Amino acid sequence: MQKPKMTFGKIFxxxxxxTGLCGLWAYWMWKSEPVYWQERREYLQQTTPAxxxxxxxxxxxxxxxxxxxxxxxxxxxxxxxxxxxxxxAGDSPPGVQRAGDPQATEQDIFLTTDEMNAWxxxxxxxxxxxxxxxxxxxxxxxxxxxxxxxxxxxxxxVKPPIRQIMSIVCEVVIDSGQATTRVMxxxxxxxxxxGVQAASSVLQNSQSESKFAQTAAxxxxxxxxxxxDPVLKLSNQKIQLVAFxxxxxxxxxxxxxxxxxx
Numbered sequence: 595m596q597k598p599k600m601t602f603g604k605i606f607x608x609x610x611x612x613t614g615l616c617g618l619w620a621y622w623m624w625k626s627e628p629v630y631w632q633e634r635r636e637y638l639q640q641t642t643p644a645x646x647x648x649x650x651x652x653x654x655x656x657x658x659x660x661x662x663x664x665x666x667x668x669x670x671x672x673x674x675x676x677x678x679x680x681x682x683a684g685d686s687p688p689g690v691q692r693a694g695d696p697q698a699t700e701q702d703i704f705l706t707t708d709e710m711n712a713w714x715x716x717x718x719x720x721x722x723x724x725x726x727x728x729x730x731x732x733x734x735x736x737x738x739x740x741x742x743x744x745x746x747x748x749x750x751x752v753k754p755p756i757r758q759i760m761s762i763v764c765e766v767v768i769d770s771g772q773a774t775t776r777v778m779x780x781x782x783x784x785x786x787x788x789g790v791q792a793a794s795s796v797l798q799n800s801q802s803e804s805k806f807a808q809t810a811a812x813x814x815x816x817x818x819x820x821x822x823d824p825v826l827k828l829s830n831q832k833i834q835l836v837a838f839x840x841x842x843x844x845x846x847x848x849x850x851x852x853x854x855x856x
Contacts, residue, residue, distance in 0.1 A: 623785035630739035649712040706844040768838035773824035
């Protein structure tokens with residue numbers, strides 16, 4: 595018995611169905627909330643702005659007190675009911691000096707993802723303004739998450755009619771005061787966006803001076819790796835990040851007061 599032949603019409607129909615199903619899957623992934631975004635929403639529902647502000651203030655005071663940059667006792671947030679860690683067992687005791695730099699005291703400070711996101715919720719906008727950093731008005735609800743050895747920066751783009759959750763997965767390396775960050779991937783919702791790096795390279799190589807080409811150059815630089823000065827300014831004090839290590843539920847920061855260069 596002769597097998598039925600696959601006609602051009604049947605092949606076209608099959609490809610159309612497959613393409614449609616892939617498109618539906620991609621759209622569903624694009625509009626789906628990542629797990630870390632859902633966890634952040636639950637965290638915001640379980641806490642009040644006042645509680646998050648207390649945590650944010652506690653983080654800043656811990657930094658200043660540990661480095662002997664501020665006097666007085668650390669302000670500690672009271673129980674929040676969300677299992678959040680205020681004074682962390684991973685913090686090093688005051689005055690610990692590390693070998694190799696006897697002139698500066700280095701301190702280990704552990705921050706949970708909940709603590710970091712409480713600070714971002716309450717303090718990021720004001721802090722960025724004081725640093726001369728402008729957060730675009732269409733970027734809302736920025737947050738951090740940890741994925742293995744990578745840091746995820748997520749936010750919502752709100753520019754009607756667009757309302758979309760975007761995530762940038764980064765590798766952040768800070769060692770001995772040298773810092774580099776490299777974008778590993780970009781996601782819309784839960785959908786990994788392919789070809790972002792390749793497209794930026796094509797646009798940059800077009801020799802165009804348009805805003806698109808300039809933006810493409812910045813995107814390519816982010817994927818290739820960008821060095822930066824790991825110095826934070828807090829309450830008119832400069833704090834240098836010496837090391838940065840991601841953990842399952844947060845990050846360990848090694849910090850010290852910035853010493854003046856001779």
